[in-house]
Amino acid sequence: SHPAPPPDLLATDRLLSVEEREIRATTRALVDELVRPHIAGWWDDGELPARELAKRFGKAGLLGMHLSGYGCAGASATAYGLACLELEAGDSGIRSLVSVQGSLVMYPIWRYGSDEQKDRWLPGLAAGNLLGCFGLTEPDSGSDPGSMRTTAVPDGDGYRLDGVKLWITNGTLADVAVVWARLDDAAPVAAADGPARTGRPAAGTDGTAGTDGTDGTDGPTGRARRRGTVRGFLVPTDTPGFSAREVTGKLSLRASATAEIVLDGVRLPASALLPGASGLGAPLSCLNQARTGIAFGALGAARDCLGTALDYAATRTQFGRPLAGFQLTQAKFADMATAWTSAYLMALHLARSADEHTAAPAAVSMAKLHSSRTALEIARTCRTVLGANGITSDYPVMRHAANLETVLTYEGTAEVHQLSIGRALTGLDAFS
Ligand code: TGC
Ligand code: FAD
Numbered sequence: 338s339h340p341a342p343p344p345d346l347l348a349t350d351r352l353l354s355v356e357e358r359e360i361r362a363t364t365r366a367l368v369d370e371l372v373r374p375h376i377a378g379w380w381d382d383g384e385l386p387a388r389e390l391a392k393r394f395g396k397a398g399l400l401g402m403h404l405s406g407y408g409c410a411g412a413s414a415t416a417y418g419l420a421c422l423e424l425e426a427g428d429s430g431i432r433s434l435v436s437v438q439g440s441l442v443m444y445p446i447w448r449y450g451s452d453e454q455k456d457r458w459l460p461g462l463a464a465g466n467l468l469g470c471f472g473l474t475e476p477d478s479g480s481d482p483g484s485m486r487t488t489a490v491p492d493g494d495g496y497r498l499d500g501v502k503l504w505i506t507n508g509t510l511a512d513v514a515v516v517w518a519r520l521d522d523a524a525p526v527a528a529a530d531g532p533a534r535t536g537r538p539a540a541g542t543d544g545t546a547g548t549d550g551t552d553g554t555d556g557p558t559g560r561a562r563r564r565g566t567v568r569g570f571l572v573p574t575d576t577p578g579f580s581a582r583e584v585t586g587k588l589s590l591r592a593s594a595t596a597e598i599v600l601d602g603v604r605l606p607a608s609a610l611l612p613g614a615s616g617l618g619a620p621l622s623c624l625n626q627a628r629t630g631i632a633f634g635a636l637g638a639a640r641d642c643l644g645t646a647l648d649y650a651a652t653r654t655q656f657g658r659p660l661a662g663f664q665l666t667q668a669k670f671a672d673m674a675t676a677w678t679s680a681y682l683m684a685l686h687l688a689r690s691a692d693e694h695t696a697a698p699a700a701v702s703m704a705k706l707h708s709s710r711t712a713l714e715i716a717r718t719c720r721t722v723l724g725a726n727g728i729t730s731d732y733p734v735m736r737h738a739a740n741l742e743t744v745l746t747y748e749g750t751a752e753v754h755q756l757s758i759g760r761a762l763t764g765l766d767a768f769s
Contacts (some may be wrong), residue, residue, distance in 0.1 A: 395465025440471030508596025
């Protein structure tokens, strides 16, 4: 089972409701039962029984848990964060499975979808009977998704999609892909049965979808700006022209399926368009949800490292005393516990703000940046405490450290979040 969490010196548990503690305990027990006995082997083999896990997580109410209706649990953002923390204490790939499904697939359908789309997809996704994936990143558009090349062209009563998406979690396993593509503004939109919303996100709106139809071709700064407005499409993965290929050779997040997706003349009915999502703000609003979960999740991986290192240092003896008795080791633990607690309190504050609809995008960036950086630093330091044993898969520390390199990079790299915070502080946009 799990290593004992480090003592809660600031008594932060009193900040949680009884229900939140129960969700945390249930998720921890599920991770102990389903994940811990197998994760080292899955990671070594580069495999994850995602379908079986999704069904169990669905049964426990963890999929799309911060959404309401359609079989979703209607829990708070805080409860969702705590669940992410426990899942990632098992492995970042496990939290990825849940956050992609809930925040990146179910959330856009829930927020921007038609009633028909919600009825068709959400109950199966919430139960874990269906899996989804989120296709934003492309080979030439990572940090700058506004430069995406994937196009949607009106085609008869529907659309034709062409393009390539890369690094797509669960791309090879998904039943439905949420694909973001540029739809030419000049072309009629076949099924816009919902109003496109406009306006930049203000604090508290959590990224109201805007239009970016003013995007032309290359702007004065040289940033690639292509024609058309970013729109979202629900693509059943058995549609002709859709194919997915597993990315191999990963040394991080090995217990997670990652794919290249090719859309080669994929023909979709008009009903595949997400009617309420118009502009880059729509996929970015989904990322706000997932990034909030990651702000907690990364700390789960770090807590697992810290607990493991404390246990190890208590029993490993050198120079006639346990490692834990050396001043340098204690200094490491003191610094790690302090950094962990400060990041946790920031994540908790962010989630409470999200529950009150007052979480600004820059606040999400700050928490995601701080947690992922802090967690990676903790994992590396814990690895030093375990000495040579730390590099093996007998202990979870090196696996977490390797995973956290991905966590630092996906959902916006550390540098992207620094620049987002910098933009909010200075009013100057360093991206352009
Ligand atoms: P910019 O001009 O700043 O914004 C375009 C429109 O979007 C709005 N917006 C946001 N809305 C909601 N939330 C946010 N965080 C938002 N940030 C911006 C903005 O107001 C504007 O709206 P409007 O109405 O004026 O059009 O756009 P930009 O092109 O300068 O880019 C900004 C930047 C760099 C911050 C953004 O593009 C970005 O976040 N880049 C990083 C890309 C990224 O994070 N990709 C993640 C892919 S998915 C993934 O990694 C899943 S991993 C699997 C797992 O989670 O487990
Ligand atoms: P780049 O954007 O090319 O950046 C490379 C480096 O340059 C980074 O250090 C970056 O910070 C830096 N850089 C870029 N721009 C600037 C700048 N303006 N100033 C300073 N530095 C800059 N995407 C999805 O859409 N769906 C998924 O499900 C998904 N899952 C993923 C799973 C895994 C395992 C991984 C590794 C990635 C996943 N991604 C997914 C993609 C992920 O979101 C991108 O990798 C990420 O957004 C960064 O893009 P990039 O890798 O192309 O790096």
